[in-house]
Amino acid sequence: MGLDGSGVKLKIRPVFALDRLRSFSSPAPLLALTLVSLATLHAATPYREATVTRMQNQVNYGDVKGDRSELRPAVVNDVVRSSNFLQTETDSRAELKYEDGSLVRIGQNTVFSFEAITRTLSLNKGSMIFYVPKGSGGANVKTPSLTAAITGTVGKVSSNSIAIIEGSIVLKPSGKTVSAGQFARKEADGSITIDFYDPSKERDGVLMGFNGPLPFINERIFVRSDQVWKPDISGFDTFDRTNGHPGARRVLGPHGPANRPEGPPRVPPPDNTPEVPGNGGGQY
């Protein structure tokens, strides 16, 4: 068994021999190696347990013992392990948080459990939203209809569909990728549809705001974000170019005696007739 519990033995290549490391003048390579090692270990952390961080109405805590299970009302701070499951009644919801920061919010009339070693989130019935942080080692999502491998991902799951808000998933066993903005759905005839979902409904759903917003950075939050959130000042530029610049004023007409960026200074007429205010040298 390797250090990460995966059964993979680590091989030390000569480049990492101790005498080679001593030759480095900077501690940076050692630090990088340490960080990589820590990341590798962290990436393989099983889902040992999750804590119930919020509940609404009737949520049951199930404990599987052999071929039977026992139910009791769940409470906040309950620790859920792979031998347990959560079951919600109508208009009831719950949130679980894992040690690596992964979050699962389960909807009403839902049965949810997970497997530790394979890091598999299992939705047996109902709906849920999941958040798996990037760099946490990924996970799997399993529903009665679909199974997928996920990395740093945010998604919505129902009994027959998975919609990806951030990141991507790979369906099993087909290997097809479902990216952010897309959904996979098992249809009534057994076929699987992969398509873009309606982005205007992306933030819909009670679970999206249940116990606060999901802790992920989503640059796609604004529908067609690149055309919405960036301040558009081109309209101001257009006005300025067509009315406020010297060239424009030569064509459209100035508004005062000072408005003559080019040309000779104006000489008063011989009879000293006063100029008409606001029409000094216009070219209408």
Add this chain to the structure above:
Amino acid sequence: MTTPTFSNRALALGAACLVPWIASAADGEYSYQSSAREARQSPEEIEDIGEIVGDKGAGFSRSKFRASVTTREQFTTNAQLSGNHLSGDFVFLPSVEVGYSTDLGQHFRFDLSGRLESALYARFDERSFYGYSAVATLDYRPKPDAPRVYVTAEPYRYVSYDTGDRITQALGFGVGTDWGRSFNGGRSLFYAGYSFMVFLADPGVDDRTQHSIVLGLAHAFTARLTGQVFYSWQYSDFDIDRTDSRHIVGSNLLYQFARDWFGSITMSFVDTDSTQDFSSYQAFGASLGVTRQF
């Protein structure tokens, strides 16, 4: 005093264009007809995670091409852009924009957009113009959440309706960087950008260099309603003896009526301080717009 000969035409045209567009947008609320083979979500699932439905008609909008038609009715306190709030006017602003965008490798992206636009003044109708502008941008972004660096080329040309004369035309070249960061669970976004442009213009009195910074804060109040406040400062140094310092403060609300229909309300204040007194001005503006994207 300019006779308001254009007012009826411009206002009627603006209203005539706005009303049916809004009505059409409301009527065209997005709906998706499910096929018989499609598996349905239960009402409880929809309540908890929202409805997961296909993005009907997304084919073009998700391609590399884009297009939009916008109409806007704006009131400004200073149509002449001289002095302070002395020339109030309504301006009708229709525009058509097309664009093309494509990734060039992992870190580069090319975007080209062109816009045909017009401004029809109600009171100062001699200022009405039409023309085009275009922007070609090559982006470089080392990481998805890193600041973007870009080079850009921006030609534009505008012609007076009144005289048929060309008001101005120019070709701008520039470099810039900008960066957006979301927070508040992804509901809010801060944006900051800087650019430096060189404009080669005809007439040459419009030749100039321009530094611009822009700061923006956007927030998605609901899935359909986004609000934004922004500030921009531009410093222009003309080849002639003139420099302008322009501050713009604005806010807008953008509402998505349907999948491809957007309505916006914008308010802004502009303060320009120029070394040539006649070009110093303040203006307050408010506008109502509707955009149809394709």
